[in-house]
């Protein structure tokens with residue numbers, strides 16, 4: 001030992017032409033082929049601070065990559081510095097306190113793997129390769145949201161690196177407005193979250209079932225779902241997807257409905273809880289079994305691979321009247337790609353229990369969310385797939401309610417006031433002015449200068 005102080009570590013910078021640059025700038029949705037000035041791979045909050053100071057000193061805007069899943073490609077921009085948190089995936093669990101400390105670059109599977117060994121989980125999304133960062137900062141719907149609330153309701157505190165390079169802890173006592181903004185909806189507009197402190201909930205084996213309906217009975221099953229979902233207990237969550245069968249010509253029928261449910265009470269009671277739905281609309285095939293929470297969380301992984309082309313359009317619905325059911329079925333018949341789907345779920349439960357004004361996360365009252373999710377591989381089919389998603393959701397306009405879920409918003413189709421409402425947006429923009437007045441952090445939807453205007457009409 002010579003007493004020399006260890007040299008502070010630096011982020012690993014990848015420039016165009018460097019080995020690894022192209023892999024590092026690629027995000028989940030292959031529609032976004034953008035070229036950042038450089039990618040700064042960070043392992044610690046200090047390295048993130050270093051990367052932010054470097055970007056600001058050189059006049060570059062910054063984007064942050066959590067899991068890279070954002071459908072709009074918010075993690076990457078031309079001519080910006082991309083702060084890549086993917087080397088930061090550690091999780092520490094305090095099982096006694098039911099709290100996890102998760103690094104800002106964690107994927108959902110990192111958090112689940114660390115917590116379930118203690119019989120605990122933080123409610124999150126349904127695909128385990130999604131990033132915790134973007135999901136939690138935008139809201140976070142998933143299997144447990146009706147039981148316990150979205151992921152953002154579980155953020156107890158956050159370590160945040162601000163654009164000036166300072167590292168702060170946002171808690172209810174320190175930087176409370178920043179914490180409010182991070183708790184859902186605000187996204188990565190204010191700073192880089194290098195560590196989340198998350199409240200955990202008990203989980204154990206659960207009852208899971210899948211029921212499939214052919215074209216002839218899909219409409220009846222959707223009507224049965226409507227009356228069942230609105231009366232189900234909060235610890236049961238049933239989601240639906242309409243798909244077009246491979247081989248079936250667009251507009252020629254061949255639509256199947258798949259309903260999947262998870263019951264978080266005593267698994268032995270699961271079949272009885274589901275029975276009213278299955279009795280009202282007997283499926284063509286159905287399977288039910290007791291599974292682990294980790295198995296549930298990995299079930300969606302294969303159907304949404306990295307590197308395909310995606311476009312989604314989503315909206316909240318006040319209900320699922322017969323006209324909406326008919327529109328969803330005809331939308332499904334017309335989907336150009338059989339990799340696509342129309343997904344829907346009944347929300348409410350614990351999501352709606354927190355009063356609307358208590359958090360940054362908007363639209364808590366929305367009963368249903370419906371998303372047309374186009375997935376394809378050939379760029380030659382971009383236009384028809386994008387047009388299909390827009391058409392499919394536009395056809396539901398009779399049942400739409402105002403608002404949008406920021407994590408499913410793509411392109412500029414929604415103006416910020418449409419997503420957040422004028423009042424909440426004003427408060428979010430005030431937080432932005434304090435913490436990122438020069439709009440260094442891009443990728444979020446909160447404008448640097450708050451000019452909430454009359455809500456722009458939704459794009460076509």
Ligand SMILES: Cc1cc2nc3c(=O)[nH]c(=O)nc-3n(C[C@H](O)[C@H](O)[C@H](O)COP(=O)(O)OP(=O)(O)OC[C@H]3O[C@@H](n4cnc5c(N)ncnc54)[C@H](O)[C@@H]3O)c2cc1C
Pocket residue numbers: 027028063064065066067068069070071073074075085104105124125126127130131132133134135136137138139140141142187188189191192193194304407408442443444
């Ligand atoms: C296959 C798939 C499944 C999904 N399933 C669900 C679901 O079940 N429920 C649901 O609610 N949503 C779901 N989503 C949507 C998802 O919540 C958003 O795409 C979210 O943005 C993904 O976060 P990410 O970190 O992977 O994304 P990224 O693209 O890396 O980041 C998204 C945004 O968040 C910011 N950000 C990310 N991490 C940080 C951080 N640590 N600090 C500051 N800013 C940060 C980025 O700057 C960017 O603006 C899904 C998306 C996909 C692609």
